[in-house]
Amino acid sequence: MKNVLTVATNTFREAVRDRVLYNLVFFALLMMGAAILVGQISIGIESSVIVSLGLTAISVIGIFIAIFIGVGLVSKEMDKRTLYALLAKPVQRWEFLLGKFFGLVMTLTVNTAAMAVGLFVALWTVKHSLTGSDVYILVAVYLIVLKLALLVGLALLFSCFTTPFLAILFSAGIYVAGVFAQNLRTMQAVDINPATLRMLKGVSYVLPNFENFNVMGTVAHGGVVPGALVWHATLYGVIYSAVVLAGAAAIFSRRNLK
Amino acid sequence: MSTPAIETENLSKEYPFGFLNLKTKKSLENLTMRVETGEVFGFLGPNGAGKSTTIKLLMRLIFPTSGTARIQGKSIDDVRMHQNIGYLPEQPYFYDYLTATEVLDYFARFHNLSAGDRRERVAKMLQKVGLETAKKIQLRKYSKGMLQRVGLAQAILHDPEVVVLDEPMSGLDPLGRREVRDIILELKHAGKTVLFSTHILTDAEMLCDRVGVIVGGKLRGVGTPGEMVGIQTQGMEILFELHGELQKAPLLARAARTGERYRVQIPESELYGAIDELKAAGARILSVSQVKPNLEEFFMNLVEADRAQANAIDVSGK
Amino acid sequence: MRKDWRAGLGVAAIVVLGLTAVWRLQERIDAERHEIYEERDEMQLRSPRLVKALSLEYAPLMGAIYWTRAVQYYGEKHHVGDMKLELLWPLLDVATTLDPKLIVAYRFGSTFLSDAPPRGAGRPDLGVKLLERGLKSNPDEWHLYQDLGNVYYFDAKNYPKAAAAFEEGSKNPNALIWMKVMAAKIAAEGETPETSYTLWMQVLQTATDPAIKKNAESHLRLLKTDLDCRELDRLADEYEKKLGKRPTKMSDLVQAGFLRGVPADAEGYPYVFGEDGKAELNLNSPMLEEKLMEKK
Numbered sequence: 001m002k003n004v005l006t007v008a009t010n011t012f013r014e015a016v017r018d019r020v021l022y023n024l025v026f027f028a029l030l031m032m033g034a035a036i037l038v039g040q041i042s043i044g045i046e047s048s049v050i051v052s053l054g055l056t057a058i059s060v061i062g063i064f065i066a067i068f069i070g071v072g073l074v075s076k077e078m079d080k081r082t083l084y085a086l087l088a089k090p091v092q093r094w095e096f097l098l099g100k101f102f103g104l105v106m107t108l109t110v111n112t113a114a115m116a117v118g119l120f121v122a123l124w125t126v127k128h129s130l131t132g133s134d135v136y137i138l139v140a141v142y143l144i145v146l147k148l149a150l151l152v153g154l155a156l157l158f159s160c161f162t163t164p165f166l167a168i169l170f171s172a173g174i175y176v177a178g179v180f181a182q183n184l185r186t187m188q189a190v191d192i193n194p195a196t197l198r199m200l201k202g203v204s205y206v207l208p209n210f211e212n213f214n215v216m217g218t219v220a221h222g223g224v225v226p227g228a229l230v231w232h233a234t235l236y237g238v239i240y241s242a243v244v245l246a247g248a249a250a251i252f253s254r255r256n257l258k
Numbered sequence: 259m260s261t262p263a264i265e266t267e268n269l270s271k272e273y274p275f276g277f278l279n280l281k282t283k284k285s286l287e288n289l290t291m292r293v294e295t296g297e298v299f300g301f302l303g304p305n306g307a308g309k310s311t312t313i314k315l316l317m318r319l320i321f322p323t324s325g326t327a328r329i330q331g332k333s334i335d336d337v338r339m340h341q342n343i344g345y346l347p348e349q350p351y352f353y354d355y356l357t358a359t360e361v362l363d364y365f366a367r368f369h370n371l372s373a374g375d376r377r378e379r380v381a382k383m384l385q386k387v388g389l390e391t392a393k394k395i396q397l398r399k400y401s402k403g404m405l406q407r408v409g410l411a412q413a414i415l416h417d418p419e420v421v422v423l424d425e426p427m428s429g430l431d432p433l434g435r436r437e438v439r440d441i442i443l444e445l446k447h448a449g450k451t452v453l454f455s456t457h458i459l460t461d462a463e464m465l466c467d468r469v470g471v472i473v474g475g476k477l478r479g480v481g482t483p484g485e486m487v488g489i490q491t492q493g494m495e496i497l498f499e500l501h502g503e504l505q506k507a508p509l510l511a512r513a514a515r516t517g518e519r520y521r522v523q524i525p526e527s528e529l530y531g532a533i534d535e536l537k538a539a540g541a542r543i544l545s546v547s548q549v550k551p552n553l554e555e556f557f558m559n560l561v562e563a564d565r566a567q568a569n570a571i572d573v574s575g576k
Numbered sequence: 577m578r579k580d581w582r583a584g585l586g587v588a589a590i591v592v593l594g595l596t597a598v599w600r601l602q603e604r605i606d607a608e609r610h611e612i613y614e615e616r617d618e619m620q621l622r623s624p625r626l627v628k629a630l631s632l633e634y635a636p637l638m639g640a641i642y643w644t645r646a647v648q649y650y651g652e653k654h655h656v657g658d659m660k661l662e663l664l665w666p667l668l669d670v671a672t673t674l675d676p677k678l679i680v681a682y683r684f685g686s687t688f689l690s691d692a693p694p695r696g697a698g699r700p701d702l703g704v705k706l707l708e709r710g711l712k713s714n715p716d717e718w719h720l721y722q723d724l725g726n727v728y729y730f731d732a733k734n735y736p737k738a739a740a741a742f743e744e745g746s747k748n749p750n751a752l753i754w755m756k757v758m759a760a761k762i763a764a765e766g767e768t769p770e771t772s773y774t775l776w777m778q779v780l781q782t783a784t785d786p787a788i789k790k791n792a793e794s795h796l797r798l799l800k801t802d803l804d805c806r807e808l809d810r811l812a813d814e815y816e817k818k819l820g821k822r823p824t825k826m827s828d829l830v831q832a833g834f835l836r837g838v839p840a841d842a843e844g845y846p847y848v849f850g851e852d853g854k855a856e857l858n859l860n861s862p863m864l865e866e867k868l869m870e871k872k
Binding site: 182183185205206209211212226228229232233235236239240242243246247249250253 | 648
């Protein structure tokens with residue numbers, strides 16, 4: 001486990017020095033701009049627009065980082081051969097993989113937390129007060145982090161057995177599929193035969209349902225997110241990530257490095 | 259017979275290639291060899307012969323198609339034995355954004371060293387490989403030679419019993435190469451086992467207790483450098499200097515000339531006769547040395563033979 | 577190598593157990609999410625003109641996306657039996673503003689906006705509004721007149737306007753003959769089961785969207801029971817004329833040779849005669865409930 005921590009801290013350090021976190025500047029500017037713009041629109045919905053916009057931006061930026069950097073975690077080390085010296089040390093391949101995973105998740109958490117602060121600042125600027133229900137915004141942010149962690153796991157998985165370009169494509173693809181997965185369960189079944197329908201439903205369960213982590217609609221209107229949902233979504237994210245990482249570790253353990 | 263430091267048994271590696279990966283290429287075929295504890299063993303071969311493949315197989319970066327290998331008696335499957343092994347990869351590249359100190363510290367953390375011990379060793383290593391002054395600069399600013407030195411440092415930092423170096427001299431200037439040679443000799447005197455691959459034959463001759471020659475994925479021979487080429491000398495070579503007029507002497511006709519310096523080869527039996535001749539001619543003798551067939555010729559012959567065989571196979575289609 | 581298969585087994589176990597757990601969790605999460613289901617975030621932008629402006633040159637694409645969301649929205653609500661359908665009109669409003677040529681959106685929208693709950697939103701006025709917009713941009717699309725006529729006839733119960741709509745649509749040279757026939761019939765008789773049946777049949781045959789077809793089928797099933805009962809009543813009258821008394825059971829008609837077998841409704845439950853001597857649905861039939869829902 002110590003090895004996992006070592007790799008994780010190093011990955012975090014790499015992200016910081018690689019200026020990944022500069023996206024925060026862009027985000028801060030976006031929030032400020034939005035806060036100013038929104039002041040011109042009719043009263044009553046500014047806070048909901050800020051929250052929606054902010055959460056959307058946090059989510060989108062996070063997704064880009066998760067996919068692009070997630071895929072690079074392993075591919076870059078393989079390309080540049082930094083991996084050679086590392087794997088010659090007494091460290092297991094799965095320890096390396098987990099370390100990379102946690103390192104990026106740490107980075108994303110810090111990044112997202114900083115953006116959340118920016119969001120609250122913008123909200124304060126517009127509302128001049130914060131109510132109790134605003135705490136659910138934090139819940140929404142937490143769920144976004146869970147979503148990003150799962151996405152990182154998937155990016156890692158794909159990068160273990162295909163080229164970086166394809167890994168990015170697959171990760172983005174599965175993200176989109178995962179967002180619409182729940183629609184597969186509720187779609188109007190008219191022309192489809194029951195066997196196909198059942199299969200599609202099965203697929204919809206196996207796909208990572210990213211919508212589970214989306215409470216933007218509720219939170220933007222000051223609604224309440226039930227604790228049970230948060231708990232189940234957390235379990236979902238953790239278990240699914242574990243499944244994905246187990247698969248990645250299995251594949252990576254037998255991979256011949258060029 | 260003590261446990262060899264490294265031993266392999268019929269180690270083989272095949273790669274699929276070509277259209278739909280249907281064909282396989284054998285990059286290593288049935289390698290069986292031993293490296294004894296405390297010896298410096300050189301792996302010789304042209305590029306693509308299989309030296310790096312063997313080393314990567316030993317370090318478990320790639321997996322063998324068949325065959326086994328053991329280091330210090332333990333199967334290579336056990337990653338924990340890497341505690342006692344140091345490895346320098348070919349053309350090492352490390353994390354751009356870290357400094358030398360940070361890289362060494364990072365790699366050192368995977369070994370069970372206390373924080374203080376780690377710090378001490380990192381400092382010692384940096385000095386040993388001559389990177390003391392550059393230790394706070396980020397690696398992306400390093401030259402290839404400097405990176406090679408960082409690589410060497412991380413390989414021996416934890417004082418391993420077995421050191422495996424893949425082309426350790428590549429990219430180094432003569433001074434750098436001399437330093438690496440010194441380090442290898444130091445390791446040998448400390449009783450460590452060193453396996454290194456190279457295609458620079460003079461280095462192998464100078465450093466190795468034994469060499470193994472790999473050509474075309476097959477081990478062609480193992481032995482001391484002397485054994486490999488036979489002990490017979492081919493004669494003596496005299497290097498001399500002569501000003502002014504060439505005086506008639508059968509010797510001089512055979513000499514190769516560069517300005518006022520001449521080099522001539524003669525059978526050992528004729529040595530003293532030749533020296534008298536030169537003395538009479540007023541030449542100044544600079545050196546007298548043995549001419550041995552060297553590894554290079556042996557090597558070249560092997561490569562040529564291998565290539566001829568490969569061509570023959572291609573042509574006959576078998 | 578020994579370690580390998582043990583590790584492999586471990587990974588397989590994690591994957592299988594993990595996916596099973598995930599499956600179970602998903603069902604719970606689906607339920608919880610439905611409870612807190614609120615407006616979707618894309619409806620932050622309700623103003624169709626604003627959305628159109630923001631779409632730049634991609635307005636038709638955005639229109640298609642909003643249309644897709646409308647279908648999904650309806651599908652989800654229908655699936656869980658929740659017919660509030662507040663967002664249906666706004667979604668269709670934006671979709672058709674972005675792409676006025678989205679014929680299917682007009683047809684779908686008019687059906688499900690106007691139809692009474694539980695099938696639709698029960699807002700025939702919005703259905704009319706949508707169709708009028710559709711006709712403005714697509715005056716040659718005579719199907720829209722058909723839909724307009726249907727809305728007035730079935731949901732708004734405004735027969736003069738319904739007749740007018742069919743009349744107008746029949747003027748299109750591509751329109752089918754029955755449009756003119758319907759116009760006249762409705763103007764003369766108002767609502768009759770035969771007319772209703774014909775209209776829904778036409779919808780079933782001309783619509784391409786599966787949801788619309790399904791809806792038409794459902795209406796037709798119910799109408800058929802009305803028509804069947806009327807036919808059975810007619811047979812009962814003949815029986816009475818012939819034998820002097822009213823039949824009390826369907827089997828009486830069979831024995832007397834008026835029917836070959838006992839007729840059943842679409843769900844397979846045989847019709848019965850009620851206390852008043854009129855044919856009606858079997859008490860056990862689920863179609864009874866459907867019929868009562870419709871009457872509401």
